Amino acid sequence: MSQTANNPAARAAPKSVLTLSADASRLHGRVALVTGAGRGAGRAHARLLASLGAAVVVLDIDADAANHTAAEIEQAGGRSIAITADITQRALAEQAIARSVELLGGIDILVHNAGLIYSMTGLENTDEANFDRLLQINVHAPMYLTRAALPWLRASRAARVIFISSQWGQVPDGHSYGYMVAKAAQLGLMKTMAKEFVREGILVNAVTPGAILTRMVPDEYIADECANIPLGRLAHPEEIAAAVAFLASDQAAFITGQVIPVNGGALMVGI
Template sequence: MGNVNAAGIPAEDPSQDLTGRVAIVTGAARGMGRAHARRLAAQGASVLLVDRDGVVAETAAELANVGGRVDHLAADLTAEGADALVVDTCLERFGRLDILVHNAGIMHDWRRLKETSPEELDRYFALNVRAPYALSRTARPHLARSGSGRIVFISSQWGQVPDGHSYGYMVSKAAQLGLMKALAQELVGEGILVNAIAPGAVRTRMVPDEYLEVETAAVPLGRLAEPGEIAALVGFLASDQAGFITGQTLPVNGGALLVGI
């Protein structure tokens, strides 16, 4: 099969090489975000890991020798001015911005309509919709200048098909997919490609142990996705291989939507 790098990509494959490009990954301290950052760094990109969890510094240190340069920023994306802070920090440390991965999110909460207050709904929209909207808006001119600008949303299968509970989660994820399509339509003329990945249940702390059995039973493949399987698509969408794809939602759910939820 030949030599492969840390992401399992054949060394002779230039179409996924991101050397010289710079990425921001939000929610990068753990789980899927950490996997996305690792994947992009292994493809040669320099990566700014953003998370409000202080563990993000440790994660950045762990990824330091994967490939491209890695740095970190502790920030609450829902705070006023966070979008400017993140983009300015990226430009100060790396000098450019090519790839923006909206991964930060709030854990699925299993609440139904009567248990979900307007304030709770607002909490989900603040991180899942308003924060990526603001960050995309601020990053736009720099992504356009890149010549290979990419925005990738990590959404959810429950943004495509409601699950009957977790109103804050599923409604905000559906809105997130609407935002993705609107951005894709507007920014394509500037050379910025915008897409989303809609995973089903992934083996991270977002799936508590008490729900592991029921989540697994809902997947025809009989298992949860691994973070690296989602990260592989992030690496693809960030690369030149995806140069003719925009405005799309890529489902990665083990066949769950074939049988309903």
């Protein structure tokens, strides 16, 4: 059994990850909006972007979680606001963008992180309502938000749209149809946006994590997950955030339409 499964302390991020924000002014003057930022990987994205100097909109359907993350950023010396919205509803997504711009003056970085997963079922037991909900959160919501944010992305000197997809959008596992299809569709959406907006200087990319140490992976499943990953462990949320921070930075100014796998080698063995 994996040491991670037996040792709760293993859920803490490696020290090398926690020192990634050495250049604390790298994103100074930019505004980042992160969806699903109340907890888990989204929280890590928001905190790291803020530590690099960005003002961060913490957007989440859970008001308490959003407020908690925003408060953490403020307490650490960053600038953040919390917005609560169900971004699968177009009008609410548009209102969230408008409110962000009203309070922070624009949007430079848009991180489509919000996501969920339902039962791990085969085709015959796939629930249509759940299937539709996964498409709404992974495809419809990013489309609504990006479209609403376009005037400000076009005005930005360093516009970035970053999708948090999944390795299972690249290599399906033969079940969890709603999740697999939604994540694959998300990658198609990303590439289409990247091609449309490349001449306008809006860079669009995706990060495809494997299993991450968040509440989406209960402790009882960690050992099995680790057994399928060449590096022998799950990703820490901060390790996914590091890829997001890179894509948001000037160092990634020549990268668009790309899929960046962060999965401990799982994709190379076809998992």
